Amino acid sequence: MGKDVIVACDFDRASEMFDFLDLFRDEKPFLKIGMELFYEEGSFIVRELKRRGHKLFLDLKIHDIPNTVRKTMMVLSRMEIDICDVHASGGVRMMEGALEGITRLDGKRPLLIGVTQLTSTDQEMLENELLIRMPIKDVVMHYAQNVKKAGLDGIVCSPHEAAEVHKKFGKRFITVTPGIRFADSEIGDQRRIMTPAQAKEVGSDYIVVGRPITQAKDPVAAYRRCCKEFIDKPKTKVTKKK
C-alpha cells in the first residue's frame, strides 16, 4: 500500500473538472470525486477519468439499510474505481452488506473504507447536535473497530487519529485523511486539520486535499508542494495520454 496525495475534485460540472485536469501535464494525480459531480454526470465521469489514466476514489459516503447498500455497491462494482466508502455509523451489518455488494464474482474489488466522523465535526457539535457525549477520539476508535469487524480495508478519519488507529488496528488498516491544510492556507470549514508534512509524520496512508489545491492560484504547484511534503515525489505518474 503506497502513500499518495488524493486531490478532492469538488466540482459540479465535468467541464470544470476537465479544465482543472488540463493544467496537469507531467502528473496524473489520484482523484477523488464526490456526490455533486457524480449526481450531475453519473457513471460517464468515472469512465472518462479512468480512461484518462487516473486512480479514482468515488466518495459517495453511502449510508442506508444493509440491503439497499449491498445492491448499490453491486452497481458500483461494475465501475473501475480504486476506492469507495460508506458511513461507519450505518453499523456492522450495513458495512458487511457493502463489502458483499462491492466484491465482483472473480473476488476482485476496490478498497472499501468507512467514514468515521467528518473532519468538520468537532467535540461541541458531537455533544450538542448529535448527542454523542464521548470524546471524539473514542467515537472514532469505536467506529474503526466496527469497520475492521465488518472486514473493510480502513477508514476515513482526521489525521489527528491516524497514529492511534494504526497502533490499535495495524499498519495494513489504511487511514485516508482529509482536513489537510498548508501551514499558510485558509482553514475554511474544516476543524481538525494538519499539514501534509504532519500527516506524513503521524502515518496517514493517503491525504485528501481539496481547496488548498483546487482553489490555489497555481494548482499544479500546490499539488507538487503537497507531494513533496507528504511523499517526496508524485506517485501517480502519467500512464496514458488523453
Ligand code: C5P
Ligand atoms: O477542500 P478540502 O481540502 O476541505 O476537501 C476535503 C474533502 O474531503 C472534501 O471533498 C470532503 O467532502 C472530504 N471529506 C472530509 N472529511 C471527511 C470525509 C471526507 O472533509 N471525514
